[in-house]
Amino acid sequence: MIVKTQSVRFDSISLDGGSTLKPVDVAYQTYGELNARKSNAILVLHAFSGDAHAAGISPETGKPGWWDNMIGPGKAFDTNRYCVICSNVLGGCRGTTGPSSTDPETGRPYAMKFPIITIGDMVRLQKMLVEHLGIARLLTVSGGSMGGMQALEWAVAHPEMVASAMPIATTARHSAQQIAFDEVGRQAVMADPDWAGGDYYGRSLPARGLAVARMVGHITYMSDDSMREKFGRRLQSREQFGFDFEAEFEVESYLRYRGSQFVGRFDPNSYLYITKAMDYFDLANGYGSMAEALERATARFLVISFTSDWLYPSYQSQEIVNALRSRNKDVAYCELNSNYGHDAFLVDVGEQTEMVRGFLARVARVENAL
């Protein structure tokens, strides 16, 4: 199933920081058919480094989407029944306006003149897209990690538009440790002289800094156990230690590969803006507390976390669940067993599929959507 990325341009968007971006483009893909009543639409929300290509095969790269194991005929998000939409986030670098886009005032990339953006801004742009597609109400908003933050923001900021929300492997606000890991990544990018204050477009990318940032990220996405199972202390193509600084352990060459692979695929300035949006995010902002924010929500919730996820530990999902329960909201919570760490929501989808399928069927029935 080849899926092409589509794009829509809006005249402008107002941002939480007070400024206005004009114009703004959104790249998106859809899977499955929107029914006549437009009542079977699902919005999936990508994580930090994802993009609009959530499912099917990309005609450019030949690669499946980031949630292809969850979206398709007969899968958790069954495209025989639902119409699934995914868009690249504001601030991104895969078709939606971001720091690498052309600033119409200068004719050159925004770079660090791009305004600071928030999770709320990302969701506001998604709302414009959804309304552009003629959809008044989404059957669900669902995503893992930063996608889960967007799902929470949707449920609180635009409650009338979401029948249900599935925040997965996520948090209502970053802890000091999560901010710290993001800050290390930003410092790694900005420490690279090729970053040049963000004005590297058309010159050398800050490739080394971005690769180091990505390496840190990859460690946090896996668990101690899954790294042990995947690599252990196995050596890379050698019988014994070479006693030098080449990559010797398999885990070293894996990290270097993943770091270098990220360069060219992801804009370093988007790395800065999007991690900052995650760090700023606090669902309680403007409401007093997480529970008071969630008081506004009318969606049914399915909250999922994973046992070995130490980047977004289960206690953060439980905080969301407790806040929802304290306001007598409809919430189901599952902590799924997995060895895969934070990556579990992307790779270990057996039980997750069952949970999502059952929850969606109930929501569709209650909403009389199909």
Add this chain to the structure above:
Amino acid sequence: MIVKTQSVRFDSISLDGGSTLKPVDVAYQTYGELNARKSNAILVLHAFSGDAHAAGISPETGKPGWWDNMIGPGKAFDTNRYCVICSNVLGGCRGTTGPSSTDPETGRPYAMKFPIITIGDMVRLQKMLVEHLGIARLLTVSGGSMGGMQALEWAVAHPEMVASAMPIATTARHSAQQIAFDEVGRQAVMADPDWAGGDYYGRSLPARGLAVARMVGHITYMSDDSMREKFGRRLQSREQFGFDFEAEFEVESYLRYRGSQFVGRFDPNSYLYITKAMDYFDLANGYGSMAEALERATARFLVISFTSDWLYPSYQSQEIVNALRSRNKDVAYCELNSNYGHDAFLVDVGEQTEMVRGFLARVARVENAL
């Protein structure tokens, strides 16, 4: 108590990698008096970024040593009873020969021509120092983190010389995750153009790369909980978000400060060599298994780990304890409650003091040492 660093030079040392260093200097400090029988000596072993200044006040910096809360009159390592010795490790940059030392063949710093070193090499040099001081047998060898690896190596490589060993917050071999964190630090250093293949002496230090590496390290030394307690999401000297890329959260400015503070204090090439020594370390090397290695040990063991230490988790200490028990060795194990993560062995020393004091008293009695 002002303590001065002393130094001794040896003609040469043979290394595990096959080469020979000549000459080799060792910087060390001592606290308390060696008794006439030289039977009350204790060797403490520093962690990755430590040095010979374990206790008392440095005449240069005015700062206390890294284990000053554990070493002194009436403390865990009671200098009224014991003579405590601490030396800077081989490959270091605080007085002992390392990559920043002058290569006598060229008259310039070794830089990356310094030979790869191992934990076994570090211990071999410590043994030369101990013998130079006329000490035939140590009452204990004790250290946390990389210091614990050295304690294990001492007990296996030179069993006749150690009456007891205290590996604290450590492992008998790095996991894939531990190697991965070390590799990220090395890549951060080597990604800095100022690293210049290691030939930065007399020029600009690779300060930005080293700072990023240190920031990653600091995250791993603390626990999620201790970061939350220390910083939470508090903002740095602002009422609200500034919406920019200056340090806004307190945890950001803390990490930047610790990163920059490390530069100038620690040689970037030592960072590379010492982390590599930790990654190579596997107590089983040459023996078949950890248990077969520890079969050689005759020391009494006190193994300590901390509940919130996720960098050197308790299961790694338990592997050491299980291997010792399987060979019917004398071992006491404590998992101490602490919120401080890996840093606990340095900062949360109340219970640790009780454990060490009691264990040492028993060893001294059995050895008839005092």
